[in-house]
Amino acid sequence: MENQALIFSYILVIGAVSLSWMNQLKLEREIVLSSLRATLQLIAVGFLLTAIFKIQQREFHFLILLAMCLVAAGISGGRGKAIPHSYAIAFVGILIGSLIPFMVLYAVGIIQPEARFMIPLGGMVIGNSMKASSVALNRLTAEFQHQKRQIETLLSLGASARQAAKGVIQPAIKAGLIPTLDTMKSVGLVHLPGIMTGYLIAGGDPLTAVKFQLAIIYMLAGTSGITCLVVALLAYKNCFNEQLQLLPLAN
């Protein structure tokens, strides 16, 4: 791809800014900053990956994945910052949610013990986990605020924190799973996912691409499910104090 073509494609971002401005969405600054941030991040990652792919030690690769989990938790935790310890909750959720499916695919040999497999696939899993965690935390906060009176009614009748928060936990987990479920439903019909597209563009066999993509989809489904569950179960407990009183969750 020519550099000029890439620069030209930035017109699409300017189009999004124009739409925001015309509709008074006040998202212009955020769109520009986010796109510039994405550009800088990806350029930096390009150079970084070139260097990382030359390193053979597996421990180093895992350290990089751990650092990615930390960054993802920093972003996702902010979506539920009204909940005490939201950053730590997001980190644990993303770590566990990413690690289990990743290690399964690693153990069965789908993910090879090489940087060119571990880093991009790990990034994909962690990114997916981050999205699930963000949606779950965001929904959990909103449900706690929306259902405050029902939760206090349940508490006043002698409910435990888990019983009182049941109506909050379920929608949070469901909401976190929706993007992955929709992806699974539409894959191949609405869009060809990244791994498969890349493999085909590189001239790979379509059926081999499908096998790879299926393994990735299963991994992402597992990631979303585990992340949402861990995040929701850790987060709801932090919304009550030791006297089983609902904490005020201000935005």
Add this chain to the structure above:
Amino acid sequence: MPPTDSLLKVSEVSFSRNGSIIFQNISFELQAGEILVILGPSGCGKTTLLRCLNRLESVGKGEIFLQGVPVSNIPVCELRRRIGMVFQTPALLPGTVEGNISLGPDLRGQGLAKDKLSLLMAEVGLDASFKDREVAELSTGERQRVSLAQVLANKPEVFLLDEPTSALDLTAALTVENLIKNLHSSLGTGTIFVTHDLNQAMRFNARALVLGNGGILAEGNIQELVHSNKNSQLQNFFRGQLSPNSAGK
């Protein structure tokens, strides 16, 4: 040692929120079978005091005793069953009347027997046809009756009622008020009825606690308090509240 004959004893209790004092040094006792009316203007801390009794809030200073035992020594879930609270606006869960009334026993994994459910519904004036009705279809008055039955299903020793008729019109309010009086005399629990409405307080003709200025302005029989001239703050509050013909009722 706290006296053991009080059902509920509130001793020198204070509560602050974000550094400002809501109330301080509140003390009173409630005997089994007694009804106590807590009266005061909006924002004087009546609801907060009830929330402290149900431990939805924690008191800053002082102690609350239930049958002589500090409530801090009673497991919180057990305490909330023993000191039941009906809120100003009922917040029922989506589902049927039956599901909502049996919530307390269900939370303990016990369930509510059909005959007990029927009895509770009859006590709060809901006929059997309401059992399978969705709570979303009910009027505010009917929802408040479901709330009453919901709390009663836990067999509380102390019954806290936080302005349960404030969202109702006068006719519905009088009906619920009479229902509460009847329930109180048939169940023999200690009942605390909170209201900002002096006319309503006077209809109970019971011992009253008047809250204001972050503390207790007066305590005694409501009729006697209204007719005494000892406390000017109290008389000012009553003067703004009384309807033309109610003082002599």
